Amino acid sequence: MPVLTPVNTLDPPLNLPGVAHAICTADGNFMYEEARRQYELRAHMANRPIDAANEEAQTRAAARRQYVACLSSQGYRIVYDR
Structure with missing residues (x-):
C-alpha cells in the first residue's frame, strides 16, 4: 500500500488514509x-483483433489515473516507499 500524505496541513483531508484508500x-x-x-468496443468497431497486452496496459493506466485523481480529491498525494 502506498503512503498517503495530506496535501495541505491547514485544511485536513476528507477521510482517514485507510478510508480514502x-x-x-x-x-x-x-x-x-x-x-x-x-x-473491446473500440476493437470491435474497428474490426480488428484484441491485443491482450495493449488492452492490459491501457486498462491499468486508466485505473491508476482514476486512483490518483480520487486520492487527490480526498486531499492526499501518494508517496511510495522504495
Missing part, C-alpha cells in the same frame, strides 16, 4: 473494468 481502490477497480469494456 478503500474508496479510491473501488473507483480504480471500476475504471479498470470500464476501460476494458471500452477497449
Whole structure:
C-alpha cells in the first residue's frame, strides 16, 4: 500500500488514509473494468483483433489515473516507499 500524505496541513483531508484508500481502490477497480469494456468496443468497431497486452496496459493506466485523481480529491498525494 502506498503512503498517503495530506496535501495541505491547514485544511485536513476528507477521510482517514485507510478510508480514502478503500474508496479510491473501488473507483480504480471500476475504471479498470470500464476501460476494458471500452477497449473491446473500440476493437470491435474497428474490426480488428484484441491485443491482450495493449488492452492490459491501457486498462491499468486508466485505473491508476482514476486512483490518483480520487486520492487527490480526498486531499492526499501518494508517496511510495522504495
